[in-house]
Amino acid sequence: MSRQLNMDTLRQNFWKEEYLREKMVRCEWHRKHGSMAKAKQKAKAAAHLPLKLPTLHPTAPLSPPPAPKAVPSRATSPALEAPIQSEMYPVLPATRALLYEGISHDFQGRYRYLNTRKLDIPEMRYLFPITTNFTYGWQLGPPVKQEMVSCKTCRIESFFRKNGAFALLDPRDLAL
Missing domain, CATH: 1.20.5 (Single alpha-helices involved in coiled-coils or other helix-helix interfaces)
Incomplete structure (x- = not known):
């Protein structure tokens, strides 16, 4: 203006x-x-404020069983007294020994350890499903092998045209 x-x-x-x-x-x-x-x-x-969920306080741990008073022992450190809370089962000693044999560059050591741990099903490694993706395969059991029905009329060798991309359509190229 x-x-x-x-x-x-x-x-x-x-x-x-x-x-x-x-x-x-x-x-x-x-x-x-x-x-x-x-x-x-x-x-x-x-209305735009986020919802505040209540905080959950940890439950009180169960009291440990009373220790026998007959044998006085020296005081243990507090780190040993606390129960180990883990999401996984402990590793077998034979599997753990693989960590210390060789180096990963030679397909030994950590490489063999991880491949051996990978072979175990999740139920044998974890106490409970940790992520939601675990629930899809949790406790399914051994895989069931389904036999394929061999039917030459049902099988399609390839989805590519046999005569090339720009050739005219051949009736054999169409799956009906």
């Missing part, structure tokens, strides 16, 4: 009155409707 150069006193007074009238209309609207607008804003803001 171009700037008006013909601004005289009359036009200045007009714009001054317009500005004051708009200001009065805004104040009047705010006096009448301001409380309702604030209530709506608070309700809208409350």
